[in-house]
Ligand code: ADP
């Protein structure tokens with residue numbers, strides 16, 4: 001009998017706990033904790049595909065690239081390649097921690113990272129209005145020069161200087177899907193769609209080409225969950241549960257909501273912050289609308305209890 005498959009999207013807190021702990025070693029230690037909780041899940045019988053964020057890590061790579069270009073005259077790293085670099089490095093930390101944890105527990109399991117491209121539509125509306133800030137601040141002259149020479153979109157960021165902005169298009173297809181499925185069917189734990197995947201488009205001839213954009217990691221993990229017909233979609237983040245009226249005096253923590261309720265609360269626009277909780281709820285709505293049976297939002301340390309029905313916010317059809 002086929003085992004149950006879960007997609008687990010892990011948030012920024014699984015790699016960076018606070019601004020004082022951002023080094024590579026700190027990120028490794030943070031990853032270790034989350035891997036411990038995911039190993040619990042695997043020990044309990046789940047096959048798992050792990051998606052993860054990469055916003056701060058891509059920021060670090062870009063900053064090194066910008067500094068090196070000024071000081072050493074080194075070439076800069078294009079955004080799609082920063083995504084690939086971050087998938088490799090984060091995947092390495094996750095797969096090594098999982099492998100060590102499997103060995104410690106005597107579980108005969110393997111973990112592997114797939115450098116994953118995610119197809120976006122080159123006519124996606126997002127490309128007409130790029131809004132996602134990327135990389136460091138520049139002065140106006142440099143911003144205008146880069147816009148001219150490299151075709152960057154640049155904006156003034158509330159008096160703090162100029163920044164490059166890129167589009168955040170909707171993910172359409174996981175390019176390495178068949179590889180991911182094959183690995184899951186072989187019982188492996190697969191780290192994929194890191195940072196939402198490396199955004200690629202198809203050119204006129206149908207060839208894949210990297211594009212300077214960023215894909216929301218919760219959207220990409222949702223797409224993966226739909227494409228592999230996952231039995232469960234878990235979004236692991238920094239909160240144990242989702243709240244209505246988050247941060248307000250009438251805040252109300254939820255144990256459960258239906259798809260219809262999730263859509264209604266999202267439409268009300270006051271409960272889930274844009275750019276943080278709202279995309280997670282949207283990602284889960286798409287999963288359930290496509291036939292997904294259950295989704296969970298909780299933090300890493302509560303995944304085990306949540307799977308026993310003791311906590312977390314469950315979203316069901
Ligand atoms: P991640 O890196 O996991 O994607 P985000 O910061 O993007 O993390 O989103 C998770 C955060 O969303 C929570 O830590 C919390 O601060 C915030 N949040 C916004 N609205 C809500 C809500 N309604 N209920 C719970 N948390 C919320």
Ligand code: MG
Pocket residue numbers: 011275276
């Ligand atoms: Mg987020």
